[in-house]
Amino acid sequence: MTGELEVKNMDMKPGSTLKITGRIADGADGESTIVCNSLDGSNWGQEQREDHLCFSPGSEVKFTVTFESDKFKVKLPDEHELTFPNRLGHSHLSYLSVRGGFNMSSFKLKE
Numbered sequence: 001m002t003g004e005l006e007v008k009n010m011d012m013k014p015g016s017t018l019k020i021t022g023r024i025a026d027g028a029d030g031e032s033t034i035v036c037n038s039l040d041g042s043n044w045g046q047e048q049r050e051d052h053l054c055f056s057p058g059s060e061v062k063f064t065v066t067f068e069s070d071k072f073k074v075k076l077p078d079e080h081e082l083t084f085p086n087r088l089g090h091s092h093l094s095y096l097s098v099r100g101g102f103n104m105s106s107f108k109l110k111e
Contacts, residue, residue: 020098
């Protein structure tokens with residue numbers, strides 16, 4: 001899948017970790033910013049932006065997203081970790097989207 005990763009019908013609960021592997025597209029030239037956000041119905045919340053991009057076009061990327069009851073922890077390839085609050089207080093997630101020049105090769109949900 002190029003440019004956008006969508007995982008639907010997922011059953012991610014607190015304590016679960018999603019491991020994602022892929023490659024940054026060779027022609028990726030977007031902002032070097034990670035953006036986290038929540039969609040509540042049809043309304044997006046306030047973006048949380050982090051200017052810590054530790055990969056470059058053409059590189060392989062492995063990162064994890066861990067769901068805790070009050071937040072999500074994203075661990076990047078260089079061990080940098082960012083957190084994003086569970087703003088809507090969900091007890092499980094069924095959808096995840098990753099966009100912007102990313103070619104996913106695998107993902108695994110560990111409970």
